[in-house]
Amino acid sequence: MPELPEVETVRAGLAEVVAGAKVTKIKVHDARSLKRHPASSGDFVDTLTGRTIQAAVRRGKFLWLPLNRKKNEPQLALIGHLGMSGQMLLRTPGFTEDALTRVTIYLKASDGSKYELRFVDQRIFGSLAIDLMEPTADGFPGGYSGEDHSGESWVNMIPNQVAHISRDPLDPVFSVDEVLRLFKKKQSGIKRVLLDQGVLSGIGNIYADESLWLAKIHYDQPAASISKPKAKELLEHVRVVLANACEAGGTSFDEQYKNINGESGYFSISLNAYGLTGLPCKRCGRAIKRENWMNRGSHFCPSCQRLRR
DNA sequence: ATGGACACCTGTGGGC
DNA sequence: TGCCCACAGGTGTCCA
Numbered sequence: 130m131p132e133l134p135e136v137e138t139v140r141a142g143l144a145e146v147v148a149g150a151k152v153t154k155i156k157v158h159d160a161r162s163l164k165r166h167p168a169s170s171g172d173f174v175d176t177l178t179g180r181t182i183q184a185a186v187r188r189g190k191f192l193w194l195p196l197n198r199k200k201n202e203p204q205l206a207l208i209g210h211l212g213m214s215g216q217m218l219l220r221t222p223g224f225t226e227d228a229l230t231r232v233t234i235y236l237k238a239s240d241g242s243k244y245e246l247r248f249v250d251q252r253i254f255g256s257l258a259i260d261l262m263e264p265t266a267d268g269f270p271g272g273y274s275g276e277d278h279s280g281e282s283w284v285n286m287i288p289n290q291v292a293h294i295s296r297d298p299l300d301p302v303f304s305v306d307e308v309l310r311l312f313k314k315k316q317s318g319i320k321r322v323l324l325d326q327g328v329l330s331g332i333g334n335i336y337a338d339e340s341l342w343l344a345k346i347h348y349d350q351p352a353a354s355i356s357k358p359k360a361k362e363l364l365e366h367v368r369v370v371l372a373n374a375c376e377a378g379g380t381s382f383d384e385q386y387k388n389i390n391g392e393s394g395y396f397s398i399s400l401n402a403y404g405l406t407g408l409p410c411k412r413c414g415r416a417i418k419r420e421n422w423m424n425r426g427s428h429f430c431p432s433c434q435r436l437r438r
Numbered sequence: 439a440t441g442g443a444c445a446c447c448t449g450t451g452g453g454c
Numbered sequence: 455t456g457c458c459c460a461c462a463g464g465t466g467t468c469c470a
Contacts, residue, residue: 132463164446190464213464214448229448252447254464317440326465333463379463383450386463403463424443426461445467452460 133331134374142389149239162231188272189330195283212254297331
């Protein structure tokens with residue numbers, strides 16, 4: 130599943146084409162892919178058809194496309210979450226069908242060219258929805274939208290369904306000190322805290338394991354027990370890992386993650402822990418271990434990443 | 439607050 | 455070949 134770098138790769142790819150594009154038609158092939166939409170799929174289609182998309186914005190793993198605003202109507206956005214296996218493919222009309230396409234949104238770009246935005250999702254944990262936007266609590270932009278959109282009405286707003294998600298480490302408004310304060314209040318294991326999107330967002334299983342390996346911290350180390358300098362170092366590793374993965378176009382090792390053109394990212398070649406069970410740790414040579422944890426897997430070096438008192 | 443289990447789903451790969 | 459199990463980049467909710 131896509132974590133921040135994969136979602137950012139999708140956002141950046143979409144932004145070039147969808148800004149200023151008009152939705153001409155929608156086909157919902159599987160209504161389960163609209164589970165986040167509070168009303169019927171018919172309502173989804175009716176509300177979205179004929180709208181003009183303003184931009185592509187992301188916070189953590191959530192993506193949204195602000196829509197043009199009609200008179201006497203609140204600001205709306207098409208929001209998307211990729212879940213474990215969601216993809217957004219931007220195809221030209223007539224391009225070979227993509228298996229497991231759940232929703233197709235037909236677009237006419239500002240230059241007149243036509244596209245099909247295909248929401249593909251094997252496991253259907255992802256979803257699209259139309260959501261109301263509200264002003265951000267801190268008055269700053271709701272998320273990252275690439276170029277400078279300051280002055281546009283949707284900039285300092287955030288969709289209702291994303292309002293509980295904290296800022297991610299690549300957000301200019303992200304506060305290291307605030308997150309360190311929250312760490313000090315958490316007795317939970319650090320990995321659980323890193324994955325808590327209400328503390329900081331964008332991190333999933335891959336980048337949590339990678340950041341903890343770089344910082345030489347055991348996944349179950351209580352967050353509050355980590356010294357401030359060490360926690361700060363961890364957050365810096367998180368930032369660098371996420372930034373490098375964005376640079377590489379995300380991590381991909383199977384068919385489940387693709388950019389908008391259906392191509393894979395390259396970050397998997399720089400992984401140090403995730404999915405490397407049994408292989409020698411690149412620092413000490415001891416075999417990387419995988420343990421069952423929270424109904425998933427945790428990968429770490431049992432020698433470099435020890436649980437401390 | 440916090441940890442755990444589970445629900446939501448489909449598909450693939452390994453072992454027998 | 456088929457069958458069964460483990461496993462997969464997430465989120466949300468309910469219960470002790």
